[in-house]
Amino acid sequence: xxxxxGEPLRLRGRVLAIDGxxxxxxxxxxDARVRARPGWRPGDLVDGEARVHAFGGGDxxxxxxxxARLSRARLGLLQARAVALAALRRxxxxxDFVEVETPLLxxxxxxxxxxxxxxxxxxxxxxxxxxxxxxxxxxxxxxxxQVCKCFRAGEHGPHHASEFTMVEWYRGxxxxxxxxxxxxxxxxxxxxxxxxxxxxxxxxxxxxRSIDVSPPWPRMTVRDAMRTWAGVEVLGDEPAQALxxxxxxxxxAVADGTAWDDAFFAAFLARVDPALAALDRPMIxxxxxxxxxxxxxxxxxxxxxxxxxxxxxxxIELANAFGxxxxxxxxxxxxxxxxxxxxxxxxxVYPIDDKLIAALAEGLPPSAGIALGFDRxxxxxxxxxxxxxxxxxxxxxx
Amino acid sequence: xxxxxxxxxxxxxxxxxxxxxxxxxxxVKPGKGAAFTRTKFKNLLTGAVVERNIRSGxxxxxxxxxxxxxxxxxxxxxxxxxMDQTNYEQVTISADLIGAAHDLMKDNLPCTVVFFNERxxxxxxxxxxxxxxxxxxxxxxxxxxGNVQKPATVETGASVNVPLFxxxxxxxxxxxxxxxxxxxxxx
Numbered sequence: 223x224x225x226x227x228g229e230p231l232r233l234r235g236r237v238l239a240i241d242g243x244x245x246x247x248x249x250x251x252x253d254a255r256v257r258a259r260p261g262w263r264p265g266d267l268v269d270g271e272a273r274v275h276a277f278g279g280g281d282x283x284x285x286x287x288x289x290a291r292l293s294r295a296r297l298g299l300l301q302a303r304a305v306a307l308a309a310l311r312r313x314x315x316x317x318d319f320v321e322v323e324t325p326l327l328x329x330x331x332x333x334x335x336x337x338x339x340x341x342x343x344x345x346x347x348x349x350x351x352x353x354x355x356x357x358x359x360x361x362x363x364x365x366x367x368q369v370c371k372c373f374r375a376g377e378h379g380p381h382h383a384s385e386f387t388m389v390e391w392y393r394g395x396x397x398x399x400x401x402x403x404x405x406x407x408x409x410x411x412x413x414x415x416x417x418x419x420x421x422x423x424x425x426x427x428x429x430x431r432s433i434d435v436s437p438p439w440p441r442m443t444v445r446d447a448m449r450t451w452a453g454v455e456v457l458g459d460e461p462a463q464a465l466x467x468x469x470x471x472x473x474x475a476v477a478d479g480t481a482w483d484d485a486f487f488a489a490f491l492a493r494v495d496p497a498l499a500a501l502d503r504p505m506i507x508x509x510x511x512x513x514x515x516x517x518x519x520x521x522x523x524x525x526x527x528x529x530x531x532x533x534x535x536x537x538i539e540l541a542n543a544f545g546x547x548x549x550x551x552x553x554x555x556x557x558x559x560x561x562x563x564x565x566x567x568x569x570x571v572y573p574i575d576d577k578l579i580a581a582l583a584e585g586l587p588p589s590a591g592i593a594l595g596f597d598r599x600x601x602x603x604x605x606x607x608x609x610x611x612x613x614x615x616x617x618x619x620x
Numbered sequence: 621x622x623x624x625x626x627x628x629x630x631x632x633x634x635x636x637x638x639x640x641x642x643x644x645x646x647x648v649k650p651g652k653g654a655a656f657t658r659t660k661f662k663n664l665l666t667g668a669v670v671e672r673n674i675r676s677g678x679x680x681x682x683x684x685x686x687x688x689x690x691x692x693x694x695x696x697x698x699x700x701x702x703m704d705q706t707n708y709e710q711v712t713i714s715a716d717l718i719g720a721a722h723d724l725m726k727d728n729l730p731c732t733v734v735f736f737n738e739r740x741x742x743x744x745x746x747x748x749x750x751x752x753x754x755x756x757x758x759x760x761x762x763x764x765x766g767n768v769q770k771p772a773t774v775e776t777g778a779s780v781n782v783p784l785f786x787x788x789x790x791x792x793x794x795x796x797x798x799x800x801x802x803x804x805x806x807x
Contacts, residue, residue, distance in 0.1 A: 335654075336654050377647065378647055379648065487650050490650065539650070539651055542651050
């Protein structure tokens with residue numbers, strides 16, 4: 223579609239690529255090819271009058287070379303990714319975090335029920351660097367962060383890639399609230415760094431919509447979210463059958479014999495996810511029901527609630543945080559339970575990481591930690607529509 | 621059997637005894653929940669679209685569905701005879717299966733025929749056909765406002781509403797999905 227007469231239009235969006243005098247700007251109306259202004263760089267947030275030559279994806283410049291097979295728009299996004307990574311390292315350096323590099327090839331990957339590891343070299347590639355980073359906490363490091371590749375078998379979609387980049391950080395002797403603040407400030411800092419105006423409000427772009435990521439972010443408990451948006455009251459210790467009945471009463475179809483977690487996510491995905499996606503601010507979803515505690519410890523005085531939060535921006539699940547479980551006995555019991563569930567559901571069963579249990583026994587300080595999807599952060603800083611657009615080469619391009 | 625990693629657009633599967641084709645799919649996975657593929661299927665017999673979440677590990681049954689390019693040869697009573705040009709095999713298909721567009725079919729028209737368990741279940745015509753007008757009353761003079769149309773008969777015998785300026789001998793473009801006149805084609 224070519225706008226009538228090429229008259230100047232108000233255009234708001236992010237510069238994906240500069241090609242000589244032309245720029246591709248991704249905004250509310252899709253991708254537009256416009257005349258570049260002096261000083262524009264890929265990743266800049268621009269807002270103003272522009273002479274739009276054309277809208278739509280058909281107007282990208284030709285691929286850079288036959289060998290690389292990456293469009294210039296993609297190269298622009300990769301430059302923005304590098305800007306984001308540099309800003310992230312600066313953020314942690316300013317806060318006295320030590321950058322660590324734990325092995326990617328391990329004998330024992332995570333035991334989470336719904337994550338399958340990729341086998342390699344007689345062991346597995348990590349699904350998250352969690353176990354080894356916790357051993358570093360036990361060994362005495364107090365503020366650590368890592369940017370590394372993680373691997374999860376069979377995951378590929380607009381927000382998923384089997385090989386992806388994780389940012390994971392921990393604070394010893396800290397509560398979960400410190401991690402909430404880190405997350406809000408980190409996301410705002412990265413979005414600002416990628417945008418043109420460092421002093422303007424940090425605006426993320428998701429599906430063409432602007433989301434103000436200035437701290438502090440709104441917060442809501444998972445039970446409130448489920449009650450408000452799904453009309454489902456979640457206790458945590460009710461039998462699966464009772465939750466299935468509550469989910470059905472809210473008008474959401476679930477089969478007989480559905481497990482507790484599957485019934486929960488059926489309602490969550492049908493009602494809470496779309497509601498989160500419609501917000502124009504991020505959301506910290508906290509206080510997860512105990513069956514979804516994973517590696518989080520229980521809230522003091524409330525055994526039905528786990529110290530866990532997830533951060534959502536524009537409906538994209540950006541990060542997951544725990545007040546870390548430090549009790550070696552409970553940790554082993556949960557691992558054994560995870561192994562039994564995996565076995566019962568016919569999933570591969572991985573060995574328990576005894577060295578992690580031993581480290582907990584020697585003493586892990588009260589700690590809080592978080593895993594944040596770096597590729598998703600780059601997506602919302604640049605307005606990219608799919609994770610493949612911000613990867614150097616996507617799985618389908620190899 | 622197919623599993624979720626096989627799901628792609630155009631995959632033909634059997635559900636509740638009916639053949640379906642995948643028209644849309646997306647991988648979904650909540651952080652700590654089970655992964656599934658949100659999939660839209662079109663029923664190849666009725667055209668109805670249904671959405672289903674296919675869990676990782678769930679199996680889908682392949683449907684014995686085949687799509688063949690065939691040429692329309694001629695009409696015989698209420699039936700239409702098609703030929704596969706690669707092996708000259710002929711198939712007789714009821715006009716009911718084609719619906720309203722069957723009277724827009726001219727000899728040698730290339731079509732796509734879908735077979736389910738070796739039986740033809742769907743015929744797709746080209747979106748547009750070009751047919752000559754064989755009969756039409758002249759337009760009433762003076763009545764030239766916007767959308768006034770008149771009936772015309774085309775060479776296949778079908779009746780189509782056309783603008784007043786269309787005359788016998790004109791070739792017109794017709795949309796086979798809507799049975800509607802699109803434009804006059806200059807020869």
